[in-house]
Amino acid sequence: GIQVEQSPPDLILQEGANSTLRCNFSDSVNNLQWFHQNPWGQLINLFYIPSGTKQNGRLSATTVATERYSLLYISSSQTTDSGVYFCAVVLGGYQKVTFGTGTKLQVIP
């Protein structure tokens, strides 16, 4: 099956710092989404981004489908950004979602 690897697995940031999270996938995909899982387990949709670049406030994402990776940028990080970030992909022709390994982010004051 498709492999979805995220890096780094863990990240500690000082409040106000910027960061880049990476998602590599091993096959062509129809869909890629980024999620933030809060401490209560809720998955928050950040981006639906099968290709191209999108921005939403302090967050932006870029997916280069031909090179099989996606990046999530967090600027001016805040303590509320803490949690686990997942990318998730959908293979071509299917709706089944495969989640990445996750990046655990801790933003300290």
Next chain:
Amino acid sequence: GAVVSQHPSRVICKSGTSVKIECRSLDFQATTMFWYRQFPKQSLMLMATSNEGSKATYEQGVEKDKFLINHASLTLSTLTVTSAHPEDSSFYICSAAGTETYEQYFGPGTRLTVT
């Protein structure tokens, strides 16, 4: 965006009993819903794909007789954990796919504890 609800959010049950978890798409119709399981500090693992009006498709290693899935309408799918054991304790999350894109919308999850 689309909203998916789950009920209950948290449940504690005794070993040997069955527990039903509901997943509802509140403002859209979902012909396909998905059930995931997440152990502490791990990623989400797909358990099964639930199709309205037909049998669910289970991932390899998931016991279909233990995890019963019913998708009786376009807005409701249920997961029943039968004869639960402590090792079934986990966080269960459902999702529903939009009909025009592959974008997935996730429920808030159900934390199951089996004592």
